[in-house]
Amino acid sequence: MESQHVLIIGAGLAGTSLAHQLLAKGHRVQLIDRGINHSTAVAAGMVNPMVFRRMNKSWRLDEFISDARNFYLQLEKTVEDKLFHPIVIRRMLSSEQERNYWLERQKSPEFTDYLTEINPEDESYSLAQNHFGSGRLKSSFWVDAKRYYDLNLAYFERKGSLLKEDFDSSSFDENTLVYKGIPYDKVVFSVGYQQINTPFFQELPIQQTKGQTIRIRSQEVPENESLNRKCFVLPLGNHVFRIGATYEWDNPDLSPTEEAKQELIGHLNVLGDFSYDILDQQVGVRPTVLDRRPILGAHHSIKNVFLFNGLGTKGYLMAPTLARELADFMFEGKPLDKEISINRFYKKLNL
Template structure:
């Protein structure tokens, strides 16, 4: 089988990149070893324009959000499943200082809003919110719809291999790569956290971190909003919610832990006035770089190999704009931004 691009991994990175390249008229084969706890399968898919106590606007948000919205809506049309859902993020404010910080920001940012008294009081029976709340206009990408639907689409177009790429079987030359019966002009690694075991790119400083989440049921409580305090509640079905997420940079394995469950439950108990039931606990590793920027480009020496990774905590908002940038670079030789280009690690590679 001969293709322009062999893509390794079908998380959000491999999904959006394969779609973008196909839209650009390229032939693509995706190879993915199914992993139930890949970052993209455990994530809630939240797109949040701001973060932290000062409501700092996310990196390049005003450029990346319109691209994300457009690509996810196109995928929604193509696949016939819901993929993109704009949502308000209802931030329960933990103190008066945070209320003041929020009020300062609302004047400058269009995606911040002071909720009406009626809206706040409608939550009073469910949430402990003595300092009120702040609304941020965000969205969710329904990864549990998108990933399997894109997988089926690839399968039906004979563009998916459900298997693990063994690096020992790969032959790399300046003209392309060969693997079993496949020859490709480019092989792009979208492997998520598995990248740290990839000898072609081990000069890049990744700082993986593990996140844990709960799935809970809150009987009778149903809202379209994301509720956020020290934990976020992201609506799933009628009265079930994704609750997350924790961060750990030092961890022995990818399994869920009692310690993080207690942290998540403490956050939940601070937020809720009503009982809940834990249905499930999940854990996954986020593929982050040390500078918290995407990591992409072609290998400095083996130019038929590429990487599209480092989406960190913001895979859903970043993937579409970054995939467009990556495709323009490889197909039309357009430069990558200095912030995202793997060239920023090149000196380390030479050293």
């Protein structure tokens, strides 16, 4: 296929995963990003395969997780730096019912890649509050989120493929797809929770879900695994841990709050009577959609203008596969899955 020139607005997870996908297919990309990021760069970057309580797999897990692992490992080679960290998540089971779900599933072939069988040490695990036993997850990992954003920006800047600026809609002609005098074949908006402030796709229900985390230092919290119950405790090394995360719907405010801090401390205290110092607090905003599915597709009336948004709480798991699916849709006309297609909203809006 002939190489095309694609303008991508927003260089978070959505924009950069798509950019790498397009480069691999032989296209040229130009990213625009204002150089400040409040989602991709502040995320914990964890990929947890399970949805606890009912102990279900994350949506489309088997496809997403292998693509994601391969993508971050390949990216490490591209940017020549470390980003990908395998981790064992230890779930402190929260009820008899949750424990029963785990016991039912641990032998099923569908779950063997993700759930270890609960053994006597898991039953009697004593480094955290243990009422119903605990279980360990396989195949989990975390991506160093701040590095992901910084290294990607530096990479595309070195290639001459990044404009560090605000997208200026008055310099964009939607009929010719010319931006600041340069013509593009296709344009993709991937601006995350700031979609509402962007003059395209404003009709879509992308919500702004504020999230906060804290970092602590503790000599007592175990470092070899990531404890989980009510909150996650992600070991970052040198006895530093990230604790998260809160959810505040329809709130794009970027200031840290005392309530969120107290909520996270409360959750941590449920896990154990640890002593620790709080180092700092992080705030971000996730682009979420009520039906919990991302939104991908073509603009209803402007030709060759596309959207990649709504990555929600699991962007690090989903973005690599979705970027490929969007690229296949844009260049090969492969239809997008109905669950993620923008058309589910356009139909309702009669567009």
